[in-house]
Amino acid sequence: MNLPTLLRAPSPTPAIPPLHCTKSITTTSYRNPNTENHAIWGQNLNYSIKTKQGGILPILNNCSIQIPSGQLWMLLGPNGCGKSTLLKILAGLLKTTDGNIYVKKPKSFVFQNPDHQVVMPTVEADVAFGLGKFDLTYEEVKSRVAKALDAVGMSEYSQRVAIAGALAEACKVLLLDELTTFLDESDQLGVVKAVKNSLTSSGEVTALWVTHRLEELEYADGAIYMEDGRVVMDGDPSTILEYINRQQALYINQINS
Ligand SMILES: Nc1ncnc2c1ncn2[C@@H]1O[C@H](COP(=O)(O)OP(=O)(O)OP(=O)(O)O)[C@@H](O)[C@H]1O
Numbered sequence: 379m380n381l382p383t384l385l386r387a388p389s390p391t392p393a394i395p396p397l398h399c400t401k402s403i404t405t406t407s408y409r410n411p412n413t414e415n416h417a418i419w420g421q422n423l424n425y426s427i428k429t430k431q432g433g434i435l436p437i438l439n440n441c442s443i444q445i446p447s448g449q450l451w452m453l454l455g456p457n458g459c460g461k462s463t464l465l466k467i468l469a470g471l472l473k474t475t476d477g478n479i480y481v482k483k484p485k486s487f488v489f490q491n492p493d494h495q496v497v498m499p500t501v502e503a504d505v506a507f508g509l510g511k512f513d514l515t516y517e518e519v520k521s522r523v524a525k526a527l528d529a530v531g532m533s534e535y536s537q538r539v540a541i542a543g544a545l546a547e548a549c550k551v552l553l554l555d556e557l558t559t560f561l562d563e564s565d566q567l568g569v570v571k572a573v574k575n576s577l578t579s580s581g582e583v584t585a586l587w588v589t590h591r592l593e594e595l596e597y598a599d600g601a602i603y604m605e606d607g608r609v610v611m612d613g614d615p616s617t618i619l620e621y622i623n624r625q626q627a628l629y630i631n632q633i634n635s
Pocket residue numbers: 427437455456457458459460461462463464
């Protein structure tokens with residue numbers, strides 16, 4: 379049995395419906411990177427993949443982004459708009475087709491599923507260690523470990539361990555991909571607060587956090603909204619939230635009419 383692959387159930391429906399916007403609204407204008415004030419900067423990033431049929435599928439289209447140092451920014455947008463791709467490009471896990479990038483180093487990418495970290499969080503594996511002497515199925519071990527972690531209020535600890543691993547490396551930039559997707563509401567807010575506290579106490583770590591959960595915006599210093607492979611809006615989280623709520627209302631009206 380592969381203990382590190384223990385997974386939690388996926389969270390309920392994403393908060394953001396497939397919105398559609400046809401033009402840029404209030405994106406910042408991007409000049410040369412100010413590396414003193416910005417930890418993350420990307421200009422006109424393009425990324426496409428080759429399809430099995432030999433065609434080209436564009437994923438990012440002239441996508442530009444900049445995040446001030448020492449702040450927590452959230453990256454939002456409908457499913458498939460390119461958030462994870464952008465994050466992986468900033469992390470250096472994917473190469474852009476073209477565009478310019480600056481990301482302060484050291485940087486670390488924390489995956490949605492903590493089991494995908496290169497250095498595995500050992501929380502679940504440690505809890506499961508004593509179960510080796512029993513003849514249990516994978517599902518039984520998974521369920522016992524989940525219940526035991528729940529019982530001591532540690533369900534969200536794998537994510538925290540993954541983040542701690544990044545902080546231990548003295549990372550200047552944390553790139554966090556939907557960390558709270560597998561967590562319930564109380565664990566979710568615990569992880570957001572842990573990241574926010576780490577940033578506040580260090581003063582020099584910058585984090586970009588991909589999320590679908592609008593309630594997390596409360597903890598953000600800034601937010602970016604993407605559609606169709608590009609940034610359409612960035613800045614104050616409450617302005618982004620108003621925009622998303624307006625678009626959601628329009629979307630619901632459209633499907634009801
Ligand atoms: N290797 C790949 N092969 C085919 N399509 C891909 C590949 N990688 C990404 N895509 C497509 O690119 C688009 C953007 O993917 P990405 O995962 O970046 O979106 P996302 O905004 O993070 O989505 P989600 O919110 O659902 O996680 C999606 O339509 C996805 O299906």
